[in-house]
Amino acid sequence: MSRTVLTPDGIHPAPGFSHVTIAPPGTTVYIAGQMAIAPDFSVVGGDDLGQQTAAAMRNVKLAMDAAGLTWDDVVRRTIYTTAPTEFGVITAAIEEVQGSDRHPSQTIVGISGLAIAGALIEIEVTGVVPA
Template structure:
């Protein structure tokens, strides 16, 4: 995969990544930090309690709205940090990541298992670092 906004490196001496990139070198000059997004809708209602796939989709929808607001695309995301109460469900998380990133290479990524998030109904929270030209 090729990225216009990031140099993508996956060393041959490390296992092949699935749903993330081992090394990302941003090419932009402006750094934007997106706060951790959770499965809240616009009215602060937790959506799909107990469903990691649907909550992850909602989180990525919220990230899409933030990207739109600053004029960025998924390709501008250099790094995500994922906090989840279900860290072993990386196939579910990876499927949502692939859906939203589409043809853009996935970012560098860390998944952290936690015992809880801001509300007990939240199963996942994702924060992102975006790098843009201006």
């Protein structure tokens, strides 16, 4: 059983995210923020936000695989980025990597910088492995 997503009446449409996500019973898994960082700590994607977002999402997927999560098990996503108004670019890259336009509840936070010089985005997720 995967998550259920809702858009309550009276709230604006949710482009690239869902307002409400209901998790099934199970084990909660917290994936630390992932950036577009290769194993040698080099930044993947240069100064291209779309490429960095896709690379960060691929790192998220590696962590999810280790925990036994699928994209449908993700109930919350938080994005920290130096370009928060570029949510269209971010959403397109996320959808490309996850292979769908089904999004969990999400927050995008604008920041002045990240722990790795040149990194533009960090993505963390919370998921539930069904019972």
